[in-house]
Amino acid sequence: MSRTIALTNALDESGLTPNPDRSAPAGPDTPAPAPVADISRYHHPHFLRAEPGPHHTTTFSFTAFTGREPEPRTPIAMYEDRALDRRQLEAIRTQYEVAQILWSKARLRLRAEPVLRTAAPLWAAWETAHTQLTEVFGAFWETPDGMWRAQLLRLGDAETVALDAARVWDAVAGKLAVLAEEQAAVAGYEHELPLTEVASEAGIDASAWFIAPVNEYGDGVWSTTTPLVHRARTEIAVQRGRLLDVAVLAGDREPV
Template identity: 50%
Template sequence: MTRTIPLLHPFDGHSHLPRQPLDETSRLPQDVRAAAAAVAAAAAKPQLSPAADIARYCHPHYLRAEPAAFGTVTFYFRAFTGREPRPEMPREAWDDPALTWEQKRELDSQYTVAESLWSQGRLRIQAAPVMRRAAPLWQAWKTAQAELRETFEAFRHTPDGMWRAQLLRLTDAERSALDAATAWDAVAEELSLLAAEQRREAVEEHELELETVARELGLDASDWVIHWPDDYTPRSYPWPHQTPLVRALTAEIEQQRERLAEVDRLAGTSASTTD
């Protein structure tokens, strides 16, 4: 499969007239005679050597380049697997005095596109095994989260004499949810780092979304919680560092406990009033 990426890079749009003088110019109309004279003058000037061939510096996967709309160029490559060495413009090309600046710019643009395509292939390779590990961990988290919320809601129907038993069930559900959230954040950080690396190596419009990679693997990652890498890095805060999903879960648990404490206070006030 051939992948194409348009990249801003104007082609040389100059046209070239024939370099041989025309015969019998006096018989031609004035404007044609002027054009013929210009051609003859150009032919009389010293000729510059033709531009060097850049083919020897092109990437091995490079196929061709075609002009596109608004002065852009579309580069065509054979598909990258991501297992190839990182595409880098040869140092010899920059140092080659036979190449024009425009040729060097074209080569630089070509290798920029090549690196973007290569980085997409590499992300697919690196992320695939991590995503296959991530899928059951995400499902485990969703199950644990649902059980925690169901256990908390069950207090609405729990008789007063059974609250302590229900509290025990709630703390068990909290621990299970925290374990699941911790496991998910660990694998989510791996995926976040891989995606960040691909973003650095690709031009902005050619970033590859993790959700796209997951879909190609037959996985649904549309609701996966994956933050930027910095969100997983401990900082010098006066409170312990928490990873994103653990932090969100901790806040939910605290809200649940505050609600239970409020009910307990109200129940105690009601009992004392009744007495």
């Protein structure tokens, strides 16, 4: 199976960017153009062809990457090859740029899929814990005055479960954030492959998952609050604030 990608870089029939000078009519004293050097020896092993596409683009075709290959690197030898002109050097560089994009996406799929499968039940656990937290807090609207302390105990338990689930989720989400950042760093953010797309290809619905940018997960030394834990703590603080307001309004001597 081959993969293609289009970049804005029109080619002529030789697979190179057109040279405006070649469009001028040749006169009797015009020297014959120098023979075009063969660049095929610099092709990436997965490269198949480059073809003109619509809207001044070029479609590059490669055999499928697995993600296990070494990262495609522009051959150093081409810079020492005096037979190559500037357009040919640019054509090779562009080819390897496309190869890097396709390779980075293949590597993300390879590395992220097992992590996504691990993450799926952990997100479900967080959703269950969060729903329980919301329901226990909402039950205060129907709890008689004499039963509030018991309901507060239930709320404390629900808070603990929710925070634990958030910590576990953030641990796996941080790994996914690192993988996504590595892919974008190689391909460029304009060619970023969303984790939701990788998950969908694996039959996993990750559309509701909360995965923050990689820098929000910290290094475990300078940052102690990870993104979902922070969100959960904020929600818990709001709930406790409401309960404290009720205690004050009711004139309770011991605040919640």
